[in-house]
Amino acid sequence: MANTIPWERVRRAGSKLTTPLLPDDYLRLVNPLWTTRELRGRIEKVVPETEDAATLVIRPGWGWRHDHRAGQYVGIGVQVDGKFVWRSYSVSSPPKRSGRHIAITVRAMPEGFVSDHLVNGLSPGTIVRLASPEGDFVLPEPPPAKMLFLVGGSGVTPVMAMLRTLDRRGTVPDVVLHYSSPTEDRMIFREEIERLEQAHESLTVHKQFTETDGMLELSDLDRLCPDWRERETYACGPAPMLDAITEHFEQAGLEERLHLERFSLELGGDGGEGGTITFQNSGKQVELDGATTILEAGEEAGVGMPYGCRMGICHTCTVTLVKGKVRDLRNGDEFDQANEQVQTCVTTAVGDCTLDI
């Protein structure tokens, strides 16, 4: 039915009645999910996974396409003390076109007040904001014949979406999963992974409990998975682990085979010319190449930049541009007025700029 009714035209006609607002702004009074102005979702269930991790089952509202690819992440914005804060998490549920829900699995980080809020502070019924699926850490179509997953801690979530997808199709190729977790209790999805291993002969799982067994030494890879050089490898986990894996694969000349999860935004617009950015309050200066965002440059320079979704949605990263010109990397819009507020996570410099931070 969705294809027979031209919803966009209905909405446009409706907006003649609601201008300057959209019909969505009124419909959401009836049901908070009935709006496409911002992607929203309702928390349906909070399923505890381990002591400090939980899976949030979310019912997305209008405008959500249910077309994420296994391994992608979504942005989630929750209101904490009146303020929307954003984080990105991998979708752990397999993509399903007819699906009505998505699931993300979150581990409460020590001192991570947002992740803690997500794990312990959300009750079913809460309305959250969502951002469309992003990321190129995805299961290729068709899946490679031989795969290796190197997973650390909550890095399991995108991999879980891939495993579930393969499981649902019933065609699991030759897969080796190496999964490190501090202890057995803290291993997210342990039971489900054990079930999958039993169900599929072609799936081999190595579990490593780092508090007792120590960290994965990459030199052990030859022993754990002798044919790792022939496998398409997907790694997700803490940054030091990813750094070590990258180095290992580079030394072997196999970086083409390695796929890492990177939480970064794909920016389509043209870059800027770059220039020197001056952070006037912290007195720091940094050269920017015109492809890097101001936020990244500021973080690199050690300026305490505010940030949120890192994809231009939430306005948390907004800083005052004292002088100079910046370009929005998403669409090429340029902003050059004195004391204008700019979103640092999606803009880069066009010439020298001064920022008030």
Add this chain to the structure above:
Amino acid sequence: MAISDVQEYMHLTDEEIEQLGRELDAIRKEVEDSRGPEDAAYINRLIRIQRYLAVAGRLSLLLGTHSKRTRVPAAVTGATLLGLHKILENMEIGHNVMHGQWDWMNDPEIHSSNWEWDTAQPAEQWKHSHNYVHHQFTNVLGYDNDIGYGILRMAREQRWSPVNLGQPVYNAALATLFQWGVALHDLDIERIRKGEKDPKEMKRQLKQIFRKGRNQILKDYVVYPALAGPQWRTTMAANVAANLTRNLWSYVIIFCGHFPDGAMHFTEEEIEDETRAEWYLRQILGAANFEGGPLLHIMSGNLGYQIEHHLFPDLPSNRYGEISVKVKALCEKYDIPYTIGPLHRQYGQALRTIVKLSVPNSWTSSDQPEPPTPPRSRRRRSDSERPDRIRQLGAWSRGTSQERKAS
């Protein structure tokens, strides 16, 4: 000459003025640090109420006007609800959201960067003419276009011309058509007339105004009447009444902000090398409050706390009440006038000024406490002649630089 040389402040030393500035900064900091879930709930609740009012008003006109028995009550109810919805949207919600008062919530649906309000003026132009031109250069002759809006002579320093004789009439017309007066405000017709306006910028602005105004007119005077079918006349009349109510109300509230006696005018020499503390002082001196209960304050967008709003234009409006207690105490401590009175008296004074200043100064006596300054030409400044904007006035953008160049 700086603001501190104005008579009212002769008794304050530079150090005292800076101290006052620091105390006001402290008030700002305190409010900023305490913004929280209750404030967020306040604005969300208000937006909900305002939208329910709109729905109820429209429905009452659509459904209630078909039976002869309910026609009149439904029309009156509908017009009233719609009027209230427009007033709330423009005053307490739109104006304040566009100042960036709610940007701290990081809610893209309630954000100064993309809020569009339910009136003819495009938000972008409002944010320029109001947040920047008016709030930064409050009551500075030649810089603040809100002194009489280019239509009325509201300061004795402004040179009299025979055209001013019609002021009472212009005033009545402005009040009635207030939303359209506001819509044209940022165009700066005076500079267009003198050929000083950049034609590209003018074209761009006119296009924006045309598009926004057309949608507003279509909605109230074509689409809804058409939906009412045979009762289109009733719906049309109710919509006219609602718009008129909003126009008159917002006109009265806005005229009470800077035109009552006691709100002073300044000259460009006085804002030369102005410090932040001196800017604060000018805001206190140039604005006037009015008294009232909580409902009156909400319906007037908390502009009865005009002084507080001018000191802290981007702090949430629901906090102005508590801020005013502290500001008043500071004014007493530093012996600075704090202009306040009941709404009818403040408006009465504004009206008296309109009438008095329609004739040459020598015919009337001044009601202003300010010392007489030599008359000034009424030439208006362009942005390139104004200092860059200061922060804290609310974020705004004049479109992207390409848009400005392309049009």
